[in-house]
Amino acid sequence: MNKIATGVQMLSWAKDLFPLNRSITGEGTRETLRYLSDLLPELQIKEIETDTQVFDWRVPQEWAVREAYVEDPQGNRVIDFSVNNLHVVGYSIPINRTMPLEELQNHLHSIPDQPNAIPYVTSYYEKNWGFCLTDELRSKFIPGEYKVYIDSDLFDGSMSYGELILPGEDKGEVFLSTYICHPSMANNELSGPVLATALGRWLKENPRRFTYRIVFVPETIGALAYLSRNLESLRENCIAGFVLSCVGDDRTYSYLPSRLGNTYSDKIALAVLDHEVSHYEKYSYLDRGSDERQYCSPGIDLPVCSVLRSKYGAYPEYHTSLDNFDVVTAEGLGGALNIYKKMIGLIESNHLYRATCLGEPQLGRRSLWPTTSNMNNPPGDTRKLINVLAYADGNLDLIDIAKYCDISTVECERIVNVLLAADLLENVDIRSPRSIN
């Protein structure tokens, strides 16, 4: 297998992981992390004990569910966890009773507007139980006594997460965070971990200027737990970060800014999206919904934004059984991989540049200027060379210079490399790029 993943490989990993019953704790999540650590041997799986204080929260008990079903008055097993793990409300407590349909209805969840979809429902912090089913099936239930059976446990254990640190030459860190807490859903769960994995494998194979910190955490409580253990280091070193979520379908690209929209991550994301993608949705921070909620919160203030494909909440299959491999495709995953590689590539190659000469250099004797000229304005590359030199004042980075010169950052990098090779430009980073904006 190629070390550098493709959309096709990412899709096959996602399909392998799909059936596991992930939640914010438990074996499904651990199996997921073990599978990923086969692909990324440096991935460390860490545990944090039940009831550990995490800022304003406590790590919840571990949840296990072995069997769960509902039988109708005729004894037919009409809902069965073994068929689809979305059928059981996450963190359901055990139950073994017979009850009339009227009572059961209070514990059923379906979506009238999407009659074929099983919704995804959890009750992490209030003890409860319930079943999710299609509205089509629910509408066929007849009055009578139903047997309700959930063989589950809530017990003191631990919450698991994965962490991969790939050191670079510079202590500045790029932070990639994804989540591993949803059961069988594809875009709003598995697209993120498989993209993080593909990026990790690619980064390992390449020299790195910066350090990369890739984490796989249960959403919210896992992000908070990770922050509570690593906040000082993140605050000191993180120059840019991205939440990898909903990066698997092929319908659109989306950008969700950081809290004030002014971090280095935002600058990188916009520079790449503006150049690489013909159209993308620009959301407000008010539309946020994943772990940027924690990473960008006041006092945490990490420079984190998100580049997604169809954003959570903005596509019809979201948080239902329909979020499957009709939604997530190799093309969708491959497109996201491409954009993240470009963003990381730009972070790696971006510098503040300064021209080495006072005045314009004599490009002619370096074979960079047409020798016989009837134009003050030389065409093409020569023009770009002198434009990039004109803005290389030591205060502007590649992205700024590209903008002033009205060229893409990719083109600008090509020109910069010509000028660096000719000793006409120097890299003068004097501060962390985090504060560039």
Place this chain on the structure above:
Amino acid sequence: MNKIATGVQMLSWAKDLFPLNRSITGEGTRETLRYLSDLLPELQIKEIETDTQVFDWRVPQEWAVREAYVEDPQGNRVIDFSVNNLHVVGYSIPINRTMPLEELQNHLHSIPDQPNAIPYVTSYYEKNWGFCLTDELRSKFIPGEYKVYIDSDLFDGSMSYGELILPGEDKGEVFLSTYICHPSMANNELSGPVLATALGRWLKENPRRFTYRIVFVPETIGALAYLSRNLESLRENCIAGFVLSCVGDDRTYSYLPSRLGNTYSDKIALAVLDHEVSHYEKYSYLDRGSDERQYCSPGIDLPVCSVLRSKYGAYPEYHTSLDNFDVVTAEGLGGALNIYKKMIGLIESNHLYRATCLGEPQLGRRSLWPTTSNMNNPPGDTRKLINVLAYADGNLDLIDIAKYCDISTVECERIVNVLLAADLLENVDIRSPRSIN
């Protein structure tokens, strides 16, 4: 009588005060102040002697007029001060002569385009005399000898003004200034003093975070005199101020900014108008015309703007006898009272806020989050709670947070109060709000 005034009460005060012959000095102005001090017992009436130096100006002599009329060649009294005090040019010197119509015409003032209006004319700083009348009447004057009689005095005395200081917990002051120098006109005179009086009565009855300084001054010379006596204290303490002028009709609302439009007063005025009023006129500082001309001048630099109904100069009855109680109504006055109460309410309740938790707090155990959720994006109030927390970074005030969260300041204040009650937010004012912008 209710201590908190209504538009109806304000209108009845204005009608009581209408007949008095106010000017920049004199008994009409003192009677006005005495009437207001019956409503506001704490109001202090102060005097400043004739010829006192006030920055570039000197306080003028006091003016008194007892009787004034013009008789036509047949001996009919065709103009009579006792019928309408606008008939005599303000600060007219005494005269008792007979003269031909041609000579008299040089001293008559009427408005051809408004044939039924008596204009309002003054000559404070150049000794002169004159009569104002409707153009309809003037056009009927026949040639011949007219008797002209003005029994007036200009004498050393004093200029009067009123000052009410309502101390608050904080030495920061809110400054409300209105004028008491125009004779019988309703919108461009009495609406301001009755609004200031209603606000004073309302403020007295409520706990106050800030100190309120309410002044009733003759326009221009009175404002300058007040500034010359109180400049240091105003500059040190004033956090916001408003000129109350033309606040009595029901046709529109208007906003006149401070000199650069960037003071805390402007921020307050716009936040309230944008939320409370469906439409309002936005003027430029170039359209100014009342005492903001002094309060905002270079070196004075008080944070003063103005919220008006139909602005002086922008409605047809302005500075004529038609500016009466066909223009000023209980609804008009009541609307202005409402807006000023909202602005003061916002000043009183506005703070810089900071979230008390790192990361999002666990709203669930505080009953602020739906316990069974199938949405990353909780609806309604929960969403607003986490949005307000997300922007409560200690640098933003209620108005800023409301803007970021795309809700009104009123809604934001409601959410803030929920969060304060749950100890999830704290007020972290570290500087005078005057410099918030």
Place this chain on the structure above:
Amino acid sequence: MNKIATGVQMLSWAKDLFPLNRSITGEGTRETLRYLSDLLPELQIKEIETDTQVFDWRVPQEWAVREAYVEDPQGNRVIDFSVNNLHVVGYSIPINRTMPLEELQNHLHSIPDQPNAIPYVTSYYEKNWGFCLTDELRSKFIPGEYKVYIDSDLFDGSMSYGELILPGEDKGEVFLSTYICHPSMANNELSGPVLATALGRWLKENPRRFTYRIVFVPETIGALAYLSRNLESLRENCIAGFVLSCVGDDRTYSYLPSRLGNTYSDKIALAVLDHEVSHYEKYSYLDRGSDERQYCSPGIDLPVCSVLRSKYGAYPEYHTSLDNFDVVTAEGLGGALNIYKKMIGLIESNHLYRATCLGEPQLGRRSLWPTTSNMNNPPGDTRKLINVLAYADGNLDLIDIAKYCDISTVECERIVNVLLAADLLENVDIRSPRSIN
């Protein structure tokens, strides 16, 4: 002859200078400087030796050409330098050979799209030879042997430039730079030197607040050489500068900003163009092509922009024999002279202003206010007087105040002078205007 030039005089100077064979070095350039020094006796002609290091460049050898022609197979002299000095490629090395047309074609330059134009071509830094001709003539050449003769020399000598310094009361300098290196072309060469000369003659006749430094340099290498000798002084003293280029036709005006478009020169240029010209082209710094390329480069950073008529590269006759006195006219030159006089006038008269009174002054006793008033908003000049006073806060200059008051800088200056005469305003320059923006 009038000391202050007109468009007509400028045109006659340009016509006198047209036939000279200017290049970046040589006698044509020296003759041009000698002609100008008859008009500007203070102009100093300076020499800089061949091979002198100038930043990244070396001053090239001097070039002289005495005779140059091509004879066709019949012995007809079909191209002759004595007819038009554009016929020889600038810096052509000597040659005296017979060659077939096929070989000659590699050394011929014409423009198929402009069949009547002789192009302007140079080869300063690569040894080569060539002839320029109309495409019409070239298309008539028949196969056969052509005699090619160029009697030229490249030899160690010097490069010439002119410098005129007119001291002012203030050590702050205004820098005017134009070029003297193109042979017989009118807009893209002679318009600049004759404008610089006219401005020099005008400045000499007037009292000067600032120092004026006017230079006539070969483009690029001359500008670099001048900078290398005067950089420290320019960086310390230059408050504004302009490259005078293409200022001779009557088709349009153009503005080419400085590198970031935010210098005092840009502010001056825009204030004058916005007021004086009904329409002008606004270019980007990416469209630059004259010596602003050196003056604005990183590390040089002089506050230099350019106001032109039809910009180099933007009119069809540019860099051809058609750039003659059909293009450049007395009206064109006179218009540019007028605009530059207004810009210099504005630089001379611009100050930071502060009102001398606290509050509004009593304009009435200074006869600046209508004595009998029925308007809070006095009309016309009185309004402008109080508006200018309102914004004279010591931080704003004439241009800023004019913008706030919504009047032209010319009108603002008139009002300022009334206020200065009345001691109501004072000039409070506390820093170099260079940093005003």
